Amino acid sequence: MSAPSLRILLAPRMLAARTALRRSRTKVAILTLVTAAFWAASFAFFERTLAYFQTITALGPMLTQRLLVMLFVSFFAVLLISNVVTALTTFYLAPEVRLLLAAPVPPRRIHDARFVETVVASSWMVLLFGLPAFLAYGVVYQAGPLFYLGTVATLLPFLLIPAAIGVLVTTALVLVFPARRARDALVVATVALAAIGYLTLRLVRPERLASPSDLAGFAAFLAAFEAPASPYLPTTWAAEVLIPLLGARPGEPLFFFGLLVTTAGVCYLASASVVQRIFLTAWSRAQEGRTRARRKPLLGVLLPRLSRPLPRIPALLLTKDVTVFFRDASQWSQLLLLGALVVVYVYNFSVLPIDDGTPLATTLRDVVAFCNLGLAAFVTASVAVRFVYPSISLEGRAWWMLRSAPVSLPTLWWSKFLVAFLPLTVLGEVLIVVTNRYLGVAPGLTLVFMATLLLVVAAIVSLGLAFGAAYPRLDSTNAAQIATGFGGVIYMVTCLGLIAAVIAIEAWPVARLFWRRVGASPLAPVERTLVALAFGLAFVLTATITEVGRRSALRSLAALQP
Amino acid sequence: MIRCVALRKTYGSVVAVDDLDLEIAAGEVFGFIGPNGAGKTTTIKMMVGILAPTSGTVILGDYDIREAPEAAKALTGYVPDQPALYDKLTGIEFLRFVGGLYGVSGDVLDERCHDLLEEFGLVDRAFELIETYSHGMKQRLTIAAALVHRPRILILDEPMVGMDPQGALALRRLLSALAASGVTIFLSTHSLAVAEELCDRIAVLDGGRIVVVGSLAELRERAAERPDLEPFDSSLEAVFLSLTGTTGGRT
Numbered sequence A: 001m002s003a004p005s006l007r008i009l010l011a012p013r014m015l016a017a018r019t020a021l022r023r024s025r026t027k028v029a030i031l032t033l034v035t036a037a038f039w040a041a042s043f044a045f046f047e048r049t050l051a052y053f054q055t056i057t058a059l060g061p062m063l064t065q066r067l068l069v070m071l072f073v074s075f076f077a078v079l080l081i082s083n084v085v086t087a088l089t090t091f092y093l094a095p096e097v098r099l100l101l102a103a104p105v106p107p108r109r110i111h112d113a114r115f116v117e118t119v120v121a122s123s124w125m126v127l128l129f130g131l132p133a134f135l136a137y138g139v140v141y142q143a144g145p146l147f148y149l150g151t152v153a154t155l156l157p158f159l160l161i162p163a164a165i166g167v168l169v170t171t172a173l174v175l176v177f178p179a180r181r182a183r184d185a186l187v188v189a190t191v192a193l194a195a196i197g198y199l200t201l202r203l204v205r206p207e208r209l210a211s212p213s214d215l216a217g218f219a220a221f222l223a224a225f226e227a228p229a230s231p232y233l234p235t236t237w238a239a240e241v242l243i244p245l246l247g248a249r250p251g252e253p254l255f256f257f258g259l260l261v262t263t264a265g266v267c268y269l270a271s272a273s274v275v276q277r278i279f280l281t282a283w284s285r286a287q288e289g290r291t292r293a294r295r296k297p298l299l300g301v302l303l304p305r306l307s308r309p310l311p312r313i314p315a316l317l318l319t320k321d322v323t324v325f326f327r328d329a330s331q332w333s334q335l336l337l338l339g340a341l342v343v344v345y346v347y348n349f350s351v352l353p354i355d356d357g358t359p360l361a362t363t364l365r366d367v368v369a370f371c372n373l374g375l376a377a378f379v380t381a382s383v384a385v386r387f388v389y390p391s392i393s394l395e396g397r398a399w400w401m402l403r404s405a406p407v408s409l410p411t412l413w414w415s416k417f418l419v420a421f422l423p424l425t426v427l428g429e430v431l432i433v434v435t436n437r438y439l440g441v442a443p444g445l446t447l448v449f450m451a452t453l454l455l456v457v458a459a460i461v462s463l464g465l466a467f468g469a470a471y472p473r474l475d476s477t478n479a480a481q482i483a484t485g486f487g488g489v490i491y492m493v494t495c496l497g498l499i500a501a502v503i504a505i506e507a508w509p510v511a512r513l514f515w516r517r518v519g520a521s522p523l524a525p526v527e528r529t530l531v532a533l534a535f536g537l538a539f540v541l542t543a544t545i546t547e548v549g550r551r552s553a554l555r556s557l558a559a560l561q562p
Numbered sequence B: 001m002i003r004c005v006a007l008r009k010t011y012g013s014v015v016a017v018d019d020l021d022l023e024i025a026a027g028e029v030f031g032f033i034g035p036n037g038a039g040k041t042t043t044i045k046m047m048v049g050i051l052a053p054t055s056g057t058v059i060l061g062d063y064d065i066r067e068a069p070e071a072a073k074a075l076t077g078y079v080p081d082q083p084a085l086y087d088k089l090t091g092i093e094f095l096r097f098v099g100g101l102y103g104v105s106g107d108v109l110d111e112r113c114h115d116l117l118e119e120f121g122l123v124d125r126a127f128e129l130i131e132t133y134s135h136g137m138k139q140r141l142t143i144a145a146a147l148v149h150r151p152r153i154l155i156l157d158e159p160m161v162g163m164d165p166q167g168a169l170a171l172r173r174l175l176s177a178l179a180a181s182g183v184t185i186f187l188s189t190h191s192l193a194v195a196e197e198l199c200d201r202i203a204v205l206d207g208g209r210i211v212v213v214g215s216l217a218e219l220r221e222r223a224a225e226r227p228d229l230e231p232f233d234s235s236l237e238a239v240f241l242s243l244t245g246t247t248g249g250r251t
Helices: A006-023 A025-055 A060-093 A096-102 A107-140 A145-176 A179-203 A206-210 A212-223 A234-246 A253-286 A298-307 A312-327 A334-350 A359-387 A396-404 A409-439 A443-470 A479-483 A486-519 A525-559 B040-047 B069-074 B091-101 B106-119 B135-147 B165-180 B192-198 B216-224 B236-243
Strands: B002-011 B014-024 B029-033 B055-060 B076-079 B153-157 B184-188 B201-206 B209-214
Touching: A006 A025, A006 A107, A025 A060, A025 A107, A025 A486, A060 A096, A060 A107, A060 A145, A060 A179, A060 A234, A060 A253, A096 A107, A096 A253, A107 A145, A107 A234, A107 A253, A145 A179, A145 A234, A145 A253, A179 A334, A234 A253, A298 A312, A312 A409, A312 B091, A334 A359, A334 A409, A359 A409, A359 A443, A359 A479, A359 A486, A396 B076, A396 B091, A409 A443, A409 A525, A443 A486, A443 A525, A486 A525, B002 B040, B014 B040, B014 B201, B014 B209, B029 B040, B029 B165, B029 B192, B040 B055, B040 B153, B040 B184, B055 B069, B069 B076, B076 B135, B091 B106, B091 B135, B106 B135, B135 B153, B135 B165, B153 B165, B165 B184, B165 B192, B184 B192, B192 B236, B201 B216, B201 B236, B209 B216, B216 B236
Parallel strands: B029 B184, B029 B201, B076 B153, B153 B184
Antiparallel strands: B002 B014, B002 B055, B201 B209
């Protein structure tokens, strides 16, 4: 009997993808539109940057080439992390691997099938971010078809190398650690790296590049970007293939392409050879890992006190949700990103030029103070999409437990709402108070902003539960994955619309209140009425959305089947 | 104690449960058997209030599941066919959580949790995360959770699946003891031997309709009345096969 072909092994994934595409045409259309918009914006950014570099006669070509190397270095780093995380799932955690192991499929064929899945699952990001950049290079340099062909040919081996390294690293990890622990460690490491990257990017103050003197500094930085351009790295080889094809300078593209292809081949063979020999051992090790919870963890002491003021059901859900949250690395690691977000947010206000006494600075302060309301609401929405939106899906297949218990759906909704609303409100209000202090905003106005934010947060939480119930992913246990799904994107867009509407409604009254403060003149009765009406309208809008969200959530929850 | 009144569930043109009428007395052990896709799980989901019927209703105790769902659910313990639990909780935390949902708290809850963990052989693993439990252990924990509030009605959907012989035997004994103490038991099972051993009455469901309901003796009589079928032995399996028309090789 011959072993099943690679096509047969990959068929379930391909058929599932095809069915998903056919069943959700609207979803595909919206995602295509969003991707096209992203590609257009990304292309415009790279095209303008590269065109600008071209105008710098002495440094231009060198900067363009360095930027290409930087792109490849960034892609390679992200691909490496992504492949390690993905390979852990595709090789050692996916339930279908058990079926493959039980079937008469040679280990080498299992490796090949899983390898292809790993490469595809990890590399879409490069297509999303990379293609507009490479296209921009081609357009700016007016490159011929050979460049575009060369780009495709270069990317193929370029994607294989980190995938093979990822599989090898993952296999080594599961031999040492249980797979669940390895996955947790990888998830935390990935999120921590993202948070550090975000912080670093912000703290180097890229806004300084807006001034000509600092742009020269950036050019100098790029010029000094030597280390990752080592001739032994695949990132350099990939750039060295494309630069001559662009016509930027002569080179030996075939030689470097040969290096890329042979290295990719060797890496792939190494991955296949190792996995072929020790897959069963590594798989067996990956299934181990009994996790014993501590009998008296800190949470066990704190949670009863925290939940005591709450009614019975919200207190129970809070205790359960917080316990699960801190035991699930994919959930608590999101706090690292949240921390980075808050630090950068507050830092942004601390470096604003508002104390130089110029009229521009005064105007800037007033405008920023108003925008701050929108920004704080935006930060709250960003947090909600990671913590509130997934909260229904994270009930998972255990949803039957809540539904069969003598607890009404409205009570469940209120419990979920309270558990999310209280911490989000604290976060948003603290952001408003701290940043308004930096800005020197009058206490009265800060109170107006705080009241508005309270209403907006209620609406954001209600929408989060509504969208979370409407787009449930009960099979997924990864909060970050749930948040980045279709429903999460639509939820975020809706929140942005809500925030924009509230800001638009309050723009005029807030401007009047500012003006009154600056001009020190009282508001006319008509103006006072209009100001009150505007705030009333903001209240009605947010209250209506909160109620609409509640009803929508209740309808979806009633139909939700585990 | 349990009354299904013209209970019906349709999915588009597909009728999953077709005007089902049932009445089960307090303390009775009622067996619910039928081939795959007969509508057993759909019926049970409607009974415990996690699926809305298209029409008809279920009365649990004195409460209509559609009009007073909380009161009806408070009487009921439910064991689903798939023991999906909160994997990141420990066994003891899960039991405490479920007890809390049903309003049991304090020392009473602690005592019951301990007793149930001991009864279901989970004491040693009580402080381990549920994600490390085997299927059978999860099943035992689910049954323990269904009993933590001392329900008057226990509804079980395929509770023996995945259990080892000792676990299955312990469960059979437990169900007998519960029935003896007055708990009404609604048991959906594929194990005809279990139904034969435990149930006072049995309903055979096929295509969403009740084909026959009665004691084992009554079922045998009904099977014997069918002249088109070959005579069989008097086991429940033979009766089941003849009443559901699966004697011709249907699996």
